[in-house]
Amino acid sequence: MFRFLIRRILLAVLTLFAISVVAFGLFFAVPADPATTMCARGCDQVTKDQIHARLHLDDPIYVQYFDYMKGIFVGREYGAGDWKRDCPAPCLGFSFRTDEPVMDIVKRSLPITVSIAIGAWIFELLIGVTAGVFAALRRGTVFDKLAISLSLVGAAMPVFFFAAILLYVFVFGTGILPFPEYVPISKNPLAWAGAFILPWLSLALINAANHSRLGRAQMLETLSEDFIRTARAKGLRKSKVSLRHALRAAINPIVTMAGLSLGGLLGGAVITESVFGMQGLGMQTVTAARELNMPLVMATVLIATVFIVVANIVVDVAYAALDPRVRLS
Amino acid sequence: MSGTMEPMVTETAGPGVAVMAEIPEAEARKFVGLSPGKLAWRRLKRDKVAFWSFVTVVVMFVVAYGAPLISLLYGKDYTTMNSDLLDAYGRPLGYLNGVSGEHWLGIQIGTGRDVFMQMIYGMRTSMTISFVSAVGAIFFGVVVGIIAGYFGGWIDAIISWFIDFMLSFPFLIFAMAAVPIFANVVVGEAKEVPGWINASFLIMVFLIFGWTGTARLVRGQVIGLREREFVEAARASGAGPMHIIFRQLLPNVWAPILVSFSMAVPAFIAAEAALSFLGIGVLEPTPDLGRLVGQAVATMQLDGMWMYLLVTGGAVFLLVLAFNLFGDALRDALDPKSSR
Numbered sequence: 001m002f003r004f005l006i007r008r009i010l011l012a013v014l015t016l017f018a019i020s021v022v023a024f025g026l027f028f029a030v031p032a033d034p035a036t037t038m039c040a041r042g043c044d045q046v047t048k049d050q051i052h053a054r055l056h057l058d059d060p061i062y063v064q065y066f067d068y069m070k071g072i073f074v075g076r077e078y079g080a081g082d083w084k085r086d087c088p089a090p091c092l093g094f095s096f097r098t099d100e101p102v103m104d105i106v107k108r109s110l111p112i113t114v115s116i117a118i119g120a121w122i123f124e125l126l127i128g129v130t131a132g133v134f135a136a137l138r139r140g141t142v143f144d145k146l147a148i149s150l151s152l153v154g155a156a157m158p159v160f161f162f163a164a165i166l167l168y169v170f171v172f173g174t175g176i177l178p179f180p181e182y183v184p185i186s187k188n189p190l191a192w193a194g195a196f197i198l199p200w201l202s203l204a205l206i207n208a209a210n211h212s213r214l215g216r217a218q219m220l221e222t223l224s225e226d227f228i229r230t231a232r233a234k235g236l237r238k239s240k241v242s243l244r245h246a247l248r249a250a251i252n253p254i255v256t257m258a259g260l261s262l263g264g265l266l267g268g269a270v271i272t273e274s275v276f277g278m279q280g281l282g283m284q285t286v287t288a289a290r291e292l293n294m295p296l297v298m299a300t301v302l303i304a305t306v307f308i309v310v311a312n313i314v315v316d317v318a319y320a321a322l323d324p325r326v327r328l329s
Numbered sequence: 330m331s332g333t334m335e336p337m338v339t340e341t342a343g344p345g346v347a348v349m350a351e352i353p354e355a356e357a358r359k360f361v362g363l364s365p366g367k368l369a370w371r372r373l374k375r376d377k378v379a380f381w382s383f384v385t386v387v388v389m390f391v392v393a394y395g396a397p398l399i400s401l402l403y404g405k406d407y408t409t410m411n412s413d414l415l416d417a418y419g420r421p422l423g424y425l426n427g428v429s430g431e432h433w434l435g436i437q438i439g440t441g442r443d444v445f446m447q448m449i450y451g452m453r454t455s456m457t458i459s460f461v462s463a464v465g466a467i468f469f470g471v472v473v474g475i476i477a478g479y480f481g482g483w484i485d486a487i488i489s490w491f492i493d494f495m496l497s498f499p500f501l502i503f504a505m506a507a508v509p510i511f512a513n514v515v516v517g518e519a520k521e522v523p524g525w526i527n528a529s530f531l532i533m534v535f536l537i538f539g540w541t542g543t544a545r546l547v548r549g550q551v552i553g554l555r556e557r558e559f560v561e562a563a564r565a566s567g568a569g570p571m572h573i574i575f576r577q578l579l580p581n582v583w584a585p586i587l588v589s590f591s592m593a594v595p596a597f598i599a600a601e602a603a604l605s606f607l608g609i610g611v612l613e614p615t616p617d618l619g620r621l622v623g624q625a626v627a628t629m630q631l632d633g634m635w636m637y638l639l640v641t642g643g644a645v646f647l648l649v650l651a652f653n654l655f656g657d658a659l660r661d662a663l664d665p666k667s668s669r
Contacts, residue, residue, distance in 0.1 A: 152654065158599055158603065164625070286608070290609075301502055
């Protein structure tokens with residue numbers, strides 16, 4: 001177990017490193033001169049040279065990459081001479097547009113994305129897995145058919161359309177809810193939940209489709225296995241057979257999908273953010289990419305990658321913890 | 330799935346062979362001499378969902394690619410800006426979003442262009458992008474999957490790691506970042522980005538990220554088939570790797586490839602719509618469905634504009650739903666274990 005974990009983490013670090021190199025190469029080496037981006041009205045060569053010196057843009061690209069990585073782990077200093085700025089430990093550089101430290105922007109927008117992702121994830125698992133398991137246990141009934149049809153609809157429904165429908169029905173059409181406005185959870189948990197209820201529902205109801213499809217299929221498969229018949233023949237109660245025996249054996253693929261789903265949500269709740277006008281990490285990326293604001297783009301890509309890679313490790317470990325048949329080595 | 334496939338080793342082995350398998354005995358006796366392809370076709374024809382989703386897909390194709398013809402009959406095109414039908418704030422006059430006998434689905438807010446025309450031309454854009462991407466991604470995936478599965482060893486190890494690596498990329502965020510940046514690099518800063526450039530960047534991004542699923546699938550299938558007797562027999566009679574791959578292995582993985590193609594198309598349609606919705610995919614003046622929904626969402630709080638949202642969003646939904654359902658039905662029909 002321990003050795004597996006170490007190897008898995010090393011592989012993840014290697015993946016992260018490779019992705020950071022690719023992203024850095026693409027975003028910093030290829031595009032147009034940031035100095036031109038920074039002075040929108042055009043500035044003379046002297047100013048451009050100053051910008052270059054401050055951001056160390058004239059260094060070779062591998063030196064720039066090394067400095068960037070060093071900045072994340074131990075912090076770094078930008079500029080030289082009388083224009084000098086300190087950028088402490090998790091340093092992600094400065095915004096090309098506003099000169100604000102990228103870390104501050106991340107600190108501001110990450111809680112929004114995390115709030116959306118975690119809430120939506122909990123709801124989608126509750127709704128999806130429950131619906132899938134019950135549909136399998138009551139195969140062929142009205143409930144089963146309803147669950148199947150709804151999951152087909154959910155799988156085809158674009159998030160932006162569904163979120164917009166919810167927004168229209170609950171906010172613009174009937175006025176049941178006010179337009180969502182972000183409130184930190186530390187300030188007012190109730191207002192926080194109120195602001196996120198629509199984003200949660202729009203993501204959860206759609207993603208639940210995948211979980212319920214998978215949950216149903218997995219449950220049907222295990223329910224037809226011999227050990228279930230044995231358990232029934234022993235005279236165990238039906239609820240015990242279906243939950244203790246069947247669900248436990250069926251849970252692994254469900255956990256896999258749940259983990260990947262959380263990673264995806266943290267990295268890509270951007271459409272929901274856009275519909276509800278929330279300045280989360282995803283929306284920051286959209287704006288930054290349009291404005292060619294590379295440090296911010298680079299930071300969001302890295303953060304999203306970390307989420308996905310960590311989610312993958314957690315899934316692998318959960319595999320072993322949940323399924324006695326799996327031996328990690 | 331691969332375990333039940335009964336390969337027939339003949340020189341004429343066609344795609345149909347892939348589904349030659351455990352046909353229930355009664356059925357096998359009833360349809361003696363029926364090729365597996367015909368069997369699948371029979372199952373498909375009997376499936377009502379398959380029939381109706383196929384009809385929908387065909388209708389959408391005809392509408393999308395017959396858009397210029399429809400435009401001629403309908404008497405409107407997708408570029409004319411009917412500014413006389415807008416009020417001073419650029420909002421459509423009249424009922425809902427300007428729905429009338431002239432403009433069946435209303436006109437666009439701001440520009441006054443006909444929504445119906447924008448929609449069907451937009452459908453053409455997204456279907457073209459998705460189809461080209463799906464063909465390319467599946468082709469690439471099949472090639473990589475076969476190489477990894479057939480040669481095994483260190484080649485397989487490297488390819489498998491690379492697939493894992495690709496799957497760790499945050500696809501949406503990365504696509505969002507890459508498309509505008511590269512469009513800018515190619516076109517330069519001051520100028521407008523022509524529509525086809527963004528479209529080809531979208532296709533490129535879909536190609537780069539879209540092949541991994543197929544590659545994994547094909548790799549697994551090929552590993553299952555590689556050691557089977559018919560491959561060994563071919564090898565023993567002196568067949569080279571090319572013959573084994575194309576004549577022996579490929580016909581047997583044809584069915585899952587077809588299914589993953591039919592699943593890739595709606596996935597790309599949805600992804601393309603999502604990127605365009607965010608204003609990153611296909612840009613003006615090329616018409617696009619996702620961008621129409623984006624405009625509809627931005628203006629939906631205005632009176633009567635729900636119609637615009639419903640029509641454009643509903644079109645994306647229907648498109649994806651029809652392709653999804655047809656893909657499901659195709660998979661069921663091609664599945665040798667299927668009893669239907």
